[in-house]
Amino acid sequence: LFINTNNTVYTLNRDKKEILMWINNSINPNKIVSVDFVYSFSIFVTNNGDIYYDNGDENGRVDKWISNTNTFVNVMNVNSSCMSLFIDINDTLYCSMYFHDKIVKRYLNDSEMIPITAAGTGIHGSASNQFNHPWGIFVDLNFDLYVADCYNDRIQLFQSEESNGTTIVGEASSNNIISLKRPSGIVLDGDKYLFIVDSDNHRIIRLRSNDIRCIIGCGGEGSQSHQLSKPQTLSFDSYGNIFITDIYNDHIRKFDFLPNSCDNSSIVQSVYSSVLTENHPRYSRIDFDLSNYYFEAIQMNVNESRYHTLNINSSIDTYVYMYTENFYPSDPHINLILKNDNSFGEDQFEIRTVLQSTTANILVVTTFDPNVTGAFSIIVSGINSVTFERLCECL
Secondary structure (H helix, E strand, C coil): CCCCCCCEEEEEECCEEEEECCCCCCCCCCCEEECCCCCCCCCCCCCCCCCCEECCCCEEEEEEECCCCCCEEEEECCCCCCEEEECCCCEEEEEECCCEEEEEEEEECCCCCEEEEEEEECCCCCCCCHHHHHHEEEEEEEEEEEEEHHHHCEEEEEECCCCCCCEEECCCCCCCCCCCCEEEEEEEEECCCCCEEEEECEEEEECCCCEEEEEEECCCCCCCCCCCCCCCEEEEEECCEEEEEEEECCEEEECCCCCCCCHHHCEEEEEEEHHHHHHHCCEEECCCCCCCCCCCEEEEEECCCEEEEEEEECCCCCEEEECCCCHHHHCCCCCCEEEEECCCCCCCEEEEEEEECCCCCEEEEEEEECCCEEEEEEEEECCCCEEEECCCCCC
């Protein structure tokens, strides 16, 4: 999936070996280009309309369709499919070699057709200079390379000309509040927000500095208008709308940017207050063995499925988990959507997620350290009000 500066949408039809183009918000493709490729994975379009596409599966190359002459030329020789393509501001073409665990690049004005390695060793692993099936790539204006390291469940950042990367999202990073599962796409916008296609979690994650949150598909996999099922790539148009290839739903989904979404004049706040005491039930929260964490489970009910922001006000160091349908203290991994700690400042949290009207939204409040008690208040902000119900912790 690719969207150019004129808001033309480009994508590939692998079965029919076609490049499809949608112009001026049309529902049906305005133009179809027949292409001789074998199961192409990626596409990139330059400002002059030339289309670069993966043709590496059997043909071992990246090709270009020249828009003004309607001709095809080879632009890079590779011995693998390119799961993602990117051309930086210096006219350097990058290819993520998913099956060879490295990223290669070629300066397009060079006569040499063989690329050089930009990152990775070609041997899969989890070291800072290795990948395990790299997928989406993005190169910023400083020529820093971002890589969705798919099977390592992390996002790697390689500073320009550096061979060792830094994990900016994943278990080894400081932003490990949200766990990724097979990330496949990545885009950096003009405001330095990083958008991640968290494919096997069926959602889109947004990151900037220490602010990381789910923004689309936060309620779990599905086919409803706010849900995704195996998303793979994303792209933005010039208005800030997000387009996502939703693979298992056989759709390209568009999520509109709402320019007045930051207008707080219509925001309703709903508040739930309680106290964790020694009379509360205890359990073993995720990643801990001892059953010495007090908790309270709260169901949040809404009349319409919409995004809400959840904050906490408390003097104790809280830890929060979100579940759908049911919460089972004996196995807290079941139905888990997300977990959060300290993303709203010292010892507090903030979550932005969709609260569903068709299924239970369960918030479990516990503490970072065991055997801690104290008061807390949960503030839920959104267009509509939220009602709360404390659940019996007997499941």
